[in-house]
Amino acid sequence: MVPYKSKKIKKRNRYFHYLQIIDTDQSILLNHRTNNDIWQSLYDFPCIENESDALLNENELQNHVNGLIGQTKMSVKFPSKIHKHILSHQTIYGIFYIISIPIKFPKLIAFKAVNTKNFEQYAMPVLLTNHISEQNEWTLF
Numbered sequence: 001m002v003p004y005k006s007k008k009i010k011k012r013n014r015y016f017h018y019l020q021i022i023d024t025d026q027s028i029l030l031n032h033r034t035n036n037d038i039w040q041s042l043y044d045f046p047c048i049e050n051e052s053d054a055l056l057n058e059n060e061l062q063n064h065v066n067g068l069i070g071q072t073k074m075s076v077k078f079p080s081k082i083h084k085h086i087l088s089h090q091t092i093y094g095i096f097y098i099i100s101i102p103i104k105f106p107k108l109i110a111f112k113a114v115n116t117k118n119f120e121q122y123a124m125p126v127l128l129t130n131h132i133s134e135q136n137e138w139t140l141f
Contacts, residue, residue: 012090015053018045018128021065021074021099027113029068029105030122038087043122045096046111053082053093061097069108075100081134085127094127096135 021029030043048056048064056064058076065074076099083094105113114122120132 009089013093014090015050015093015095016127017048017050017056018094018096018131019047019061019064019068019099020045020096021068021101022116023101023103023105023113025104026116027105028116028119029108029111030114030119031111038090038092039125041123043112043124044128053095055079055095056097061099065099065101068111069101069106072101072103083127083131085125085130092127094131096131 019029029046031046033039033042033044046064046068048060050056055078061076062074065072076097079095079097083096085092085094124132
């Protein structure tokens with residue numbers, strides 16, 4: 001009998017650009033993942049998935065923030081490190097941007113605004129918890 005070699009699952013790379021948006025009340029936006037993608041039922045930050053780990057520029061970030069919460073000014077702290085998380089069939093690269101806005105969050109249907117003191121009570125993927133444990137500051141103001 002000849003041994004059968006099963007097909008290898010092709011691993012893919014995914015690049016998640018996470019937006020840690022913080023308002024004047026020190027609340028941060030969380031997204032509850034409910035679809036059929038990875039990390040179902042966990043919370044994460046609003047995310048832009050791109051084809052590469054190339055940093056987003058301030059205009060791209062501003063346009064995305066405007067789409068999420070409406071027109072507002074913002075201050076951005078660009079990431080200093082890319083976090084890598086290996087799964088069985090994909091490798092996730094997490095790039096985090098801290099974005100401070102000078103207003104309170106409007107009532108948002110798609111996201112949950114949670115005080116930065118309490119948000120760790122929400123179940124999050126290891127990629128995010130590793131990043132958060134290394135993070136020293138929450139705001140630019």
